[in-house]
Amino acid sequence: MLVEIDRTLPYLPRLSRIGLPLGLRVLEWGPLVFAGQPTRLSRMNRDDARAYLQGWLDSRLGSRRLLVYGLRALIFLAFYQHPTVLEAMGVHWDRRLVEAVGLRADTLDRAAYGDPR
Amino acid sequence: MAIPAEIPPEVAARIPERSIDYPNVEPGRDARRDATLVADALVVGSGAGGAVAACLLAEAGLDVLMIEEGGLHKTESFSTSVLEMMRALYRDIGASMILGKPGIVFVEGRCAGGSTVINGGMCWRTPERILERWQRDERLPDIDPRAMEPVFAEVEREMNPETQRPDTLGVHNRLFAEGARALGWHPRENLRNMRRCAGLNNCAFGCPTGAKQSMLVTYLPRALRAGARLVTDARVDRVLFDRGRATGVRGRFLGTNARPTYRFSAHAPTVILAAGARHTPGILKRSWLRARPIGRNLTVHPNAKVVGIFDEVVNPWWGAHQSHQIHEFLDDGILIGYAVPPPGILAGAMPGIGERSAEIMALYNHMFPVGCLIEDTSTGRVVLGPDREPQMLYSLSRRDTATTHEGVAKICELLFAAGAKRCVLPFADLGEIRSPDDISRIRARRPDPRGLELMTVHIMGSARMAVDPQRGATDAFGRVFDVPGLCVADASLFPSPVGVNPQETIMALVTRNVRRWLETDLRRSLSSSGRG
Numbered sequence: 001m002l003v004e005i006d007r008t009l010p011y012l013p014r015l016s017r018i019g020l021p022l023g024l025r026v027l028e029w030g031p032l033v034f035a036g037q038p039t040r041l042s043r044m045n046r047d048d049a050r051a052y053l054q055g056w057l058d059s060r061l062g063s064r065r066l067l068v069y070g071l072r073a074l075i076f077l078a079f080y081q082h083p084t085v086l087e088a089m090g091v092h093w094d095r096r097l098v099e100a101v102g103l104r105a106d107t108l109d110r111a112a113y114g115d116p117r
Numbered sequence: 118m119a120i121p122a123e124i125p126p127e128v129a130a131r132i133p134e135r136s137i138d139y140p141n142v143e144p145g146r147d148a149r150r151d152a153t154l155v156a157d158a159l160v161v162g163s164g165a166g167g168a169v170a171a172c173l174l175a176e177a178g179l180d181v182l183m184i185e186e187g188g189l190h191k192t193e194s195f196s197t198s199v200l201e202m203m204r205a206l207y208r209d210i211g212a213s214m215i216l217g218k219p220g221i222v223f224v225e226g227r228c229a230g231g232s233t234v235i236n237g238g239m240c241w242r243t244p245e246r247i248l249e250r251w252q253r254d255e256r257l258p259d260i261d262p263r264a265m266e267p268v269f270a271e272v273e274r275e276m277n278p279e280t281q282r283p284d285t286l287g288v289h290n291r292l293f294a295e296g297a298r299a300l301g302w303h304p305r306e307n308l309r310n311m312r313r314c315a316g317l318n319n320c321a322f323g324c325p326t327g328a329k330q331s332m333l334v335t336y337l338p339r340a341l342r343a344g345a346r347l348v349t350d351a352r353v354d355r356v357l358f359d360r361g362r363a364t365g366v367r368g369r370f371l372g373t374n375a376r377p378t379y380r381f382s383a384h385a386p387t388v389i390l391a392a393g394a395r396h397t398p399g400i401l402k403r404s405w406l407r408a409r410p411i412g413r414n415l416t417v418h419p420n421a422k423v424v425g426i427f428d429e430v431v432n433p434w435w436g437a438h439q440s441h442q443i444h445e446f447l448d449d450g451i452l453i454g455y456a457v458p459p460p461g462i463l464a465g466a467m468p469g470i471g472e473r474s475a476e477i478m479a480l481y482n483h484m485f486p487v488g489c490l491i492e493d494t495s496t497g498r499v500v501l502g503p504d505r506e507p508q509m510l511y512s513l514s515r516r517d518t519a520t521t522h523e524g525v526a527k528i529c530e531l532l533f534a535a536g537a538k539r540c541v542l543p544f545a546d547l548g549e550i551r552s553p554d555d556i557s558r559i560r561a562r563r564p565d566p567r568g569l570e571l572m573t574v575h576i577m578g579s580a581r582m583a584v585d586p587q588r589g590a591t592d593a594f595g596r597v598f599d600v601p602g603l604c605v606a607d608a609s610l611f612p613s614p615v616g617v618n619p620q621e622t623i624m625a626l627v628t629r630n631v632r633r634w635l636e637t638d639l640r641r642s643l644s645s646s647g648r649g
Contacts, residue, residue, distance in 0.1 A: 050470060076462075081459070091482065093459065098125075101325060101326050
């Protein structure tokens, strides 16, 4: 998953490429400022971390919201394309691709013999 | 990370789009030095506007050079691997934003074939009321429905709009039509540019079955066969001029990760910008053209979506992309359709983090996202940012916010009529409703665009056609005012939003305009070269 995210970062808009590393540092050290807790995000317990991140998502400041929404979107993209995750969810898009290409080839063959559909 | 699907070679060989030949293509990423290129006509961009313009000009006998910022990705390279396809085919991996209230996510293609490679292939003619308005209010000639009829017919001969075969419909296609009919609405079978679509629903990531008749498999190879050349991975910075006349463009080739490498300049007596409604005005502005209408009049067809959650299994990944639309509210500025994104994309649009997000995404196979496209009356602007990149500024008016609320309310009516148990809404302050009785809460919401989640795949109007230079950036046939040799050929030309998917409108307008250029401005180049 991390490899996929790493490959994707260079394709982000220029301002995001510059802003993301900076934003991640602010997010990491933010509990001191935004949650009044003398710790870092990576050292918080799970419940506190979740509440802290939710605070960013609900923030009135657009840039704080955007950072966490953007990060979340990137992580979801990488996570939910992993074959194991898709298999566990019962999503078989890849298998369907093979079927669909075959189906279209058959339909084109039929069309060549006069079947309009 | 994703394992690519194995298509048996004997099956792949029976799909004509998987073996298209693309002659005369030069990848800019392979450039090892600065380059100077020469042609009769330059076309910047290879989407619905650029590919059509290049094809018609090449078939008329001109030496055409297409310059495309993205790469050439052929049908056989497309897969269901979402991130890989987004990196290859999307600008900014789909993370572009329109700045304003609210911020709007904007997605467009950046590849040979442009956004037609990643759109749903909706192929609707411009509504007659829109064409009549452009003729009546904008005084544009030869644009009324009668004049445009043969142009649409010409485009459709190549694009083959057809409806979906019943055996390729999934549960979501059925639910949409049933929900609409239960309300007394009349779902219209969608016309999509496709040849016997098998209903894979991978349209937004390139069509691996080859059924979608995007520019990649239609006008683009046709242009290349007619002798046009295509340079990929080449980004145009600005237009070059000589004594007020456009004479070429200059830019940079792009290497690994789309980073600029060597410089190029391309020279021709005709320069056609078809880089889309964001980058076409961006190039014009970077070229120091200062006419006031350039970049103004941006409209965006804002889309709001509602995710219906059903008890029954929907399996949204099985079945055709948007086989139906609801057109009966077009006069109110609302088109209702649907698109089922893969879990990775839908998760980003659903609420929650951690376990809450995982819980809701575990219901993916029970979800059905439906959206409304709003024919907006608000307008925005394209401006150059501090990095000289074009940025879009746009805020939704109260009127359009109210129309969006109405669209969302209608979608909820449809989803509940189809059997949904919950509807996840695009409002920060009203996240979900669980009964049709709650729909009144949507209509009662203050028309405040803040807290509204919107996205769009259509931007238009930022270099619009007009008969008056005070009102438009280009004349009634897409020629930039006061700059001989410079034309525009994309959705920037639209005087107003069209209220339906705009691909066929772009193609038809460009066909109309190129025919006019060939009869007038370009006639001399053709006859002087002995090709006319």
